[in-house]
Amino acid sequence: MSESERPSGCTVIVGCQWGDEGKGKIVDVLAEDVDIIARYQGGANAGHTVHVGDEEFVLHQIPSGILHRGKRCLLGNGVVLDIVQFFEEYHALQARGVDLEGRIGVSERAHLLLPYHRLLDKADECQATRKIGTTGRGIGPAYESKAGRSGVRVADLANPSRLQELVAAGVEHAERRLAALGQEYSSELQGAVDDALSLGEALQALAADTGLEIMQALRSDKAVLLEGAQGTALDLDHGTYPFVTSSNTTAAAAATGVGIGPTAISRVIGVVKAYTTRVGNGPLPSAFDEEMDKHVRELGGEFGATTGRPRRCGWFDAVLARYSARVNGLTGLAVTKLDVLDTLPEISIVTGYRIGADVVEEFPADTWSLGTVEPVLETVPGWEASTCDARRLEDLPSAARHYLDRIQELTGAPVEMISVGTKRSQIIRSV
Numbered sequence: 001m002s003e004s005e006r007p008s009g010c011t012v013i014v015g016c017q018w019g020d021e022g023k024g025k026i027v028d029v030l031a032e033d034v035d036i037i038a039r040y041q042g043g044a045n046a047g048h049t050v051h052v053g054d055e056e057f058v059l060h061q062i063p064s065g066i067l068h069r070g071k072r073c074l075l076g077n078g079v080v081l082d083i084v085q086f087f088e089e090y091h092a093l094q095a096r097g098v099d100l101e102g103r104i105g106v107s108e109r110a111h112l113l114l115p116y117h118r119l120l121d122k123a124d125e126c127q128a129t130r131k132i133g134t135t136g137r138g139i140g141p142a143y144e145s146k147a148g149r150s151g152v153r154v155a156d157l158a159n160p161s162r163l164q165e166l167v168a169a170g171v172e173h174a175e176r177r178l179a180a181l182g183q184e185y186s187s188e189l190q191g192a193v194d195d196a197l198s199l200g201e202a203l204q205a206l207a208a209d210t211g212l213e214i215m216q217a218l219r220s221d222k223a224v225l226l227e228g229a230q231g232t233a234l235d236l237d238h239g240t241y242p243f244v245t246s247s248n249t250t251a252a253a254a255a256t257g258v259g260i261g262p263t264a265i266s267r268v269i270g271v272v273k274a275y276t277t278r279v280g281n282g283p284l285p286s287a288f289d290e291e292m293d294k295h296v297r298e299l300g301g302e303f304g305a306t307t308g309r310p311r312r313c314g315w316f317d318a319v320l321a322r323y324s325a326r327v328n329g330l331t332g333l334a335v336t337k338l339d340v341l342d343t344l345p346e347i348s349i350v351t352g353y354r355i356g357a358d359v360v361e362e363f364p365a366d367t368w369s370l371g372t373v374e375p376v377l378e379t380v381p382g383w384e385a386s387t388c389d390a391r392r393l394e395d396l397p398s399a400a401r402h403y404l405d406r407i408q409e410l411t412g413a414p415v416e417m418i419s420v421g422t423k424r425s426q427i428i429r430s431v
């Protein structure tokens with residue numbers, strides 16, 4: 001792409017299912033043409049897997065754009081930053097030859113996830129009568145500290161006495177809560193906190209005003225990608241509450257999570273798999289039967305990037321995707337993992353949910369009713385041919401094109417990108 005054809009403006013990449021949609025791959029493909037890539041929410045529970053050549057990179061906190069030489073990568077104020085894990089990832093990238101000099105910025109307003117958040121997460125989940133299936137990485141408790149106005153922010157690292165005061169209060173609070181949960185308080189906790197904070201100076205060196213930097217870039221006609229973690233059905237407000245993550249994953253949160261206004265966003269691309277998966281607990285209305293579940297899990301390699309947990313699999317859920325198109329204000333869709341369906345003789349799409357005698361086509365707010373709905377299926381012929389080498393829409397078998405057309409009709413969002421394999425080159429752009 002020549003300089004004059006390079007896109008400018010701000011694009012949000014948002015997951016439209018239960019996460020793991022392949023956002024990392026789409027960001028990686030689009031990152032080529034942008035100047036800044038920023039993460040706007042979540043923590044180290046989200047893992048993006050990106051394949052570059054024969055190499056596989058699993059990124060938890062650093063935006064996937066880091067794998068493109070020279071691009072600036074930011075972690076916005078909306079993320080909760082696990083310093084220890086962040087530097088592990090930072091050094092692992094360096095060890096694999098990725099040049100990070102001047103390329104990573106961390107919002108001064110981002111909250112720190114400290115070792116006591118992890119302890120609380122595990123203790124809470126262990127005691128809970130209704131388990132959410134968290135990754136136990138402390139994300140929920142870190143967002144609780146933030147909402148409870150007792151969090152520690154990157155900006156606090158510059159003021160040692162304030163930092164000490166805030167951390168001491170955090171440790172004390174954690175001790176009290178652990179005791180109430182009947183958990184042994186580990187005397188190693190203070191040591192772990194001290195270890196984490198010993199990295200504070202290195203983190204301060206990366207501190208940035210992400211909103212200011214992004215607005216300055218946009219004013220100079222540069223292009224920016226805002227990258228979400230997890231997906232719409234895991235959004236704290238719009239997802240299958242309480243089986244959700246502790247932040248807003250949806251596109252509007254991208255503005256808040258990096259420090260810009262919503263009017264600065266020009267495009268919102270929703271990422272959906274050509275089928276549906278879900279990790280962790282909570283309902284999955286389009287779930288396969290046991291045999292098909294195992295078959296597609298193996299075809300798609302559906303095991304969590306962070307925990308290795310098997311993901312439950314099901315047909316493409318157009319009710320959820322249409323809802324996601326609406327709540328995110330999608331301007332386009334990126335459909336990933338089309339190739340995973342290549343061998344199936346027939347493919348179904350969930351077009352509605354049957355609840356008693358009624359069929360609903362809007363995603364219900366009552367999570368508990370979702371667990372009891374019967375999916376209404378529309379079945380179309382499979383293509384039973386490889387799509388891995390397709391690079392243009394015309395290269396796809398007509399049954400695959402028909403399937404994508406149905407997804408577009410049912411969700412109301414134009415399909416702009418189709419991914420047909422893990423490699424960067426395995427992408428079809430239809431606009």
Ligand code: GDP
Pocket residue numbers: 015019020021022023024025046047048049050051230300304305336337338339340419420421422
């Ligand atoms: P993310 O968190 O949304 O980025 O998703 P994950 O990284 O958890 O899962 C995406 C996985 O699917 C990674 O292993 C990708 O390499 C892989 N992937 C992405 N797009 C495709 C595709 O089109 N086909 C296949 N077969 N795998 C893909």
